[in-house]
Amino acid sequence: MERTRSISRSRTSSRYNYNVPKGTGRRHKEKLKDCCRKMVAFMCTQVGVGALIIGYTIIGAVAFIHVETSARNTEVSEVVAIRNKTLKMLFNAVMKNNIFDHRQFNFDIDHILKNHQANVIEIFKHGYDERPVEEVWSFPAALMFCLSIITMVGYGNMVPKTKEGKILTMVYALFGIPLYILYFMNMGKILAGSFKWIYRRIYECSTEKDENRTRKKIIVPSTACLWVIFAYILTGAIMLSEWEKWDFLDSAYFCVTSLGKVGFGDLVPGADVNASNHGNQTKLVINFVYILLGLGLVAMCYNLMKEEIKVKLKEMNEDFNQCLEDTKFKFLNCCKRCKRRNDSFYDDEY
Amino acid sequence: MERRRSVRRLGRRYRRPWLKKCKEYIRNFIAFLFSNVGIIGLVIGYTIAGSFIFQYLESGEQIEVHANALGNRTLYARRLWNLTMDLNYNVQLLEKEYRAAVAEELITFQKIFVNLTRKGFDGSDDLCGKKSWSFAGAFLFSLTVITTIGYGNIWPRTPNGKIASIVYAIIGMPLFLLYLSNIGDVMARSFKWIYANLCLCRWCPGVAERRAERQMRRDQQKRDGSEFSNSSGSPSSIENIEMDMTGRRESVTSDANTINTDESDDVQNITVPILVCLMIMVGYICGGATLFYQWERDSGWTFLDASYFCFISLSTIGFGDFVPGDKIYGHGKIEEILELKFVFCSMYLMLGMALIAMCFNLMQEEVIHKIRTTTRTIKYIFRCR
Numbered sequence: 001m002e003r004t005r006s007i008s009r010s011r012t013s014s015r016y017n018y019n020v021p022k023g024t025g026r027r028h029k030e031k032l033k034d035c036c037r038k039m040v041a042f043m044c045t046q047v048g049v050g051a052l053i054i055g056y057t058i059i060g061a062v063a064f065i066h067v068e069t070s071a072r073n074t075e076v077s078e079v080v081a082i083r084n085k086t087l088k089m090l091f092n093a094v095m096k097n098n099i100f101d102h103r104q105f106n107f108d109i110d111h112i113l114k115n116h117q118a119n120v121i122e123i124f125k126h127g128y129d130e131r132p133v134e135e136v137w138s139f140p141a142a143l144m145f146c147l148s149i150i151t152m153v154g155y156g157n158m159v160p161k162t163k164e165g166k167i168l169t170m171v172y173a174l175f176g177i178p179l180y181i182l183y184f185m186n187m188g189k190i191l192a193g194s195f196k197w198i199y200r201r202i203y204e205c206s207t208e209k210d211e212n213r214t215r216k217k218i219i220v221p222s223t224a225c226l227w228v229i230f231a232y233i234l235t236g237a238i239m240l241s242e243w244e245k246w247d248f249l250d251s252a253y254f255c256v257t258s259l260g261k262v263g264f265g266d267l268v269p270g271a272d273v274n275a276s277n278h279g280n281q282t283k284l285v286i287n288f289v290y291i292l293l294g295l296g297l298v299a300m301c302y303n304l305m306k307e308e309i310k311v312k313l314k315e316m317n318e319d320f321n322q323c324l325e326d327t328k329f330k331f332l333n334c335c336k337r338c339k340r341r342n343d344s345f346y347d348d349e350y
Numbered sequence: 351m352e353r354r355r356s357v358r359r360l361g362r363r364y365r366r367p368w369l370k371k372c373k374e375y376i377r378n379f380i381a382f383l384f385s386n387v388g389i390i391g392l393v394i395g396y397t398i399a400g401s402f403i404f405q406y407l408e409s410g411e412q413i414e415v416h417a418n419a420l421g422n423r424t425l426y427a428r429r430l431w432n433l434t435m436d437l438n439y440n441v442q443l444l445e446k447e448y449r450a451a452v453a454e455e456l457i458t459f460q461k462i463f464v465n466l467t468r469k470g471f472d473g474s475d476d477l478c479g480k481k482s483w484s485f486a487g488a489f490l491f492s493l494t495v496i497t498t499i500g501y502g503n504i505w506p507r508t509p510n511g512k513i514a515s516i517v518y519a520i521i522g523m524p525l526f527l528l529y530l531s532n533i534g535d536v537m538a539r540s541f542k543w544i545y546a547n548l549c550l551c552r553w554c555p556g557v558a559e560r561r562a563e564r565q566m567r568r569d570q571q572k573r574d575g576s577e578f579s580n581s582s583g584s585p586s587s588i589e590n591i592e593m594d595m596t597g598r599r600e601s602v603t604s605d606a607n608t609i610n611t612d613e614s615d616d617v618q619n620i621t622v623p624i625l626v627c628l629m630i631m632v633g634y635i636c637g638g639a640t641l642f643y644q645w646e647r648d649s650g651w652t653f654l655d656a657s658y659f660c661f662i663s664l665s666t667i668g669f670g671d672f673v674p675g676d677k678i679y680g681h682g683k684i685e686e687i688l689e690l691k692f693v694f695c696s697m698y699l700m701l702g703m704a705l706i707a708m709c710f711n712l713m714q715e716e717v718i719h720k721i722r723t724t725t726r727t728i729k730y731i732f733r734c735r
């Protein structure tokens with residue numbers, strides 16, 4: 001669609017210029033057309049898609065905040081009711097055992113507490129979070145949630161609880177995922193291109209003086225890609241362990257599972273209930289950028305490695321064929337020699 | 351490497367005609383392993399191995415959390431006892447005062463338990479932590495790792511388990527991608543074949559001939575019409591004639607094609623319309639939703655919840671707020687049903703993701719076809735002007 005529109009737009013621009021005197025007019029027209037096309041292509045490829053993704057997530061965040069906070073949250077009041085009920089039961093138990101028998105009292109209290117605990121856990125599994133909804137669905141958190149939908153990470157630390165929210169999630173994913181895939185492919189191609197360029201520059205710098213051989217196609221080795229990813233994960237892990245006071249292993253685990261789109265959601269930055277809410281917001285935004293960039297890097301590595309693997313496979317195939325030829329040749333030689341020896345043996349016998 | 355070595359070894363042992371046969375055989379076998387059934391076996395085997403590993407690594411940790419929970423509860427019982435005694439000594443027990451004091455204690459108690467639940471406590475009291483890391487649970491966990499769904503209803507808690515899951519994911523994800531691309535391709539091809547033979551009724555006797563005849567007649571009419579319009583003297587441009595020429599040429603070739611239809615060649619050229627693909631996906635999700643709805647009705651799923659679960663799973667988002675068999679822990683139901691559910695869920699996921707890959711395969715073809723035709727028409731339009 002975009003492409004057809006761009007073509008038509010360049011068309012219209014060319015038509016505007018139609019009345020310009022002929023000699024330079026055509027050249028102008030061509031230039032303008034070219035310029036327009038280039039701009040649209042640029043918008044379509046790099047910055048445009050990034051902006052589109054960010055805009056889409058912002059819109060999604062606003063929509064989700066609106067939908068989720070408008071719903072009455074029953075969980076908190078439910079928990080309060082359960083607590084009151086437990087209190088009453090406790091008081092009754094105390095009154096009943098007023099001639100205090102420690103054992104009986106302990107037994108009763110234990111029973112009541114167990115009941116209470118089971119109830120609380122049940123509610124927790126239905127999504128009780130100890131915080132009011134407005135606090136849970138703060139803007140950066142909603143941004144994170146939208147990103148986790150369209151990148152298919154799906155942490156699951158915050159989920160839509162209302163019916164409208166669920167339907168909205170499905171629709172949002174339906175349109176967001178193709179957009180993300182577009183971003184993934186574009187970003188991968190561009191990052192791969194720039195990385196290859198840098199690599200080639202360094203390579204030429206380091207090997208220029210030895211020999212001036214013809215420029216053959218330089219392929220970035222997969223180890224370089226892996227180093228880049230490794231460094232990225234390492235920086236992320238150090239950053240998170242510094243901020244969130246996690247173990248280093250936990251932070252590395254979080255980075256790998258996020259960049260691999262597994263996203264368990266057992267560890268999510270900024271989801272700690274006890275932490276203060278203000279510092280978290282900037283952290284969440286930085287984390288958002290970190291994940292978005294990291295997924296682009298993964299795409300880059302995917303692109304580069306694909307190329308290398310293709311070349312490697314071809315080489316391996318050739319190697320294999322050569323090896324096969326060799327063994328065949330050797331085998332034949334061996335057979336011939338055996339035959340000759342046998343013949344000579346028979347000749348000797350005769 | 352493996353392949354090369356085996357070929358060499360066999361080459362020494364057998365005579366020359368055997369060599370060729372063996373080579374062929376081994377190559378076929380490896381191709382088979384990497385193509386269809388082999389890769390399914392590979393994925394399933396990898397998942398089973400992973401489930402054993404995780405079960406082994408994680409079985410110890412669960413006990414600690416449970417013990418922690420139990421200790422906390424006894425601690426709070428004692429604190430309540432102390433509180434009651436204190437209040438009882440000071441004044442005669444007043445309900446209001448007592449309630450206020452106990453409420454505070456209860457709130458801290460509740461917070462501790464919410465945190466424990468976050469760490470994986472599931473509300474049951476028995477100390478053997480077998481429930482979440484049963485074999486089926488571990489199997490589903492491994493599958494969610496390599497498919498990148500990642501529900502997060504259970505996750506590794508020990509450092510060893512975390513490292514293992516990192517390594518497991520790094521190896522497993524490319525394997526699963528291979529599975530998806532292979533199976534998607536095969537399914538797309540077979541689906542196309544089925545679509546061609548059933549829906550377009552290729553095999554029915556006489557239909558193909560009739561269709562070819564109809565096509566020919568239509569072309570004839572078109573040609574007559576265009577000739578008529580040409581001869582009527584309307585000032586048609588050169589492009590128009592050229593288009594007509596190409597059209598005629600195309601129609602001639604298509605005639606030739608339809609008359610000498612080569613079945614296998616023809617089938618793969620058909621593009622399945624996008625609507626059919628979408629219908630399949632929606633149908634699969636709805637079918638899964640009804641099934642899960644039937645199963646999980648006791649634990650409070652609505653139909654919307656079930657379809658939401660199917661969509662979230664198949665798009666590999668995987669929030670993990672709804673997982674089949676997740677809410678049974680607290681009630682202590684029969685284990686076997688749980689296992690069956692886990693197994694069914696993993697089968698549903700594997701099949702569904704392959705199906706979606708197939709649909710994407712088909713849709714891609716169709717979209718490319720559409721784009722090509724639109725660009726061609728746009729070119730024609732602009733050339734005309």
